[in-house]
Amino acid sequence: MRGNPLKARLAAGEHIYGTMMFELLSAGLPAAMAAAGAEFIIYDMEHSGFDYMQMKDQFALTRGLDLVAMVRPPEKSYSAVSRLLDLGAMGFLLQMSESVAEIREIISWTRYPPEGRRGAVFGGAHDDYAPGPIPEKMRIARERTIIMPLIETARGLAAVDEIAAVDGVDGLHLGQFDLTLSMGIPGQFEHPDFLAAVDNILAACHRHGKFAACMAMDVPTIVDWNAKGFQLTSCNYDVGLIQGALRSMIAGAKAGLAG
Template structure:
């Protein structure tokens, strides 16, 4: 497996900024994002309906490691984790993680023994069809894969410290909109209780040496979250970025 610059950068205290993909499953979208300066792209399976072949194409056309391909699987199950890693994903995002047991399942599914139970297959996309020494491939894959758990429910928040304490989990990603809904605060993004939840996630990251991550929908929000302490930040998603830019351009032309 190639060196994962996003994992290396954030593990050393740096900040990595990327984006998410929900709509444009094209052969060019990864290169477009990379040329725009994104460091990672999260290809979403939770909300898109993208099948495994779509994900395979998106990973294969991502210019690694300039752009690190991360896949948000629909649920934390072995066959989702192992298949997208074998296709060459360099990171996995698990949604709706609510317990240490679920976080450990992610680790077990993503890591080769002795750290986990990932099935062995070599000379396939995850190692660029290369022929290398198996011990080195295993060592590299275990070291470089980026594992992200999403804390985005009241139950996940309740079990936050147990989740954060799981070894080999790299990132705690707070899903703000799901968290607000789960807390009975749907759409109330400035509610004090939601801000308190954010502070708890940041504190857990500090205590257990995890990277705090979040999705932002504007430059201003992103700047505020970076200042707050988030170090892995996804700026919007393809469909919203396109729609916003198109709407602004059309309005400007009509109001000339």
């Protein structure tokens, strides 16, 4: 049963890069992303049509690639979280995180008794179908699972320090699009209120020894946010990456012919 190499590296202050999947899945996708340098993929089940069997396949495909598979569940329920753990998810991006009580409850779903109430299944996808001592598998499962509340509402922002302080939270993830909507400044990423919100999230992470995570759409934003303190960065998402590359190539071809 493999561990999660990202956790120690994040704790050491390293920068980690990957991407998010909202639309596209194939058998070759994890290998292609790993070959491009990605160290993790976050699969988004909230905003996509991805189902559990597709996730099981993708988690299996990442297993031999040193690629950490994380997921935003379709809903924040015991059924969704525990099933995705059993299928091999190594971390969670938890949408619309707004309260300490909710985060503590979700964390309890990811841990076996006596620390939590995760149901037991061994010799399955999450422990690589391998034999071995159950206590050791329980320890690895606890240590490898990344919990990232997504701060994407004004209520979540108001509670950000308390959420960051929760034992079991590994990092906080900025949700810039929903956050600006919730703050009444949709898409205004240079607005002073949004910039102050980013600083508050980073400060909460720093105070409580948690990493800060984000999704950035372009290289200048990645560089800026990494310099500010974000460590785990999704470099755009599947459709954005494909459209951006295609748009650039078409524009370049047209300019070349015109010139």
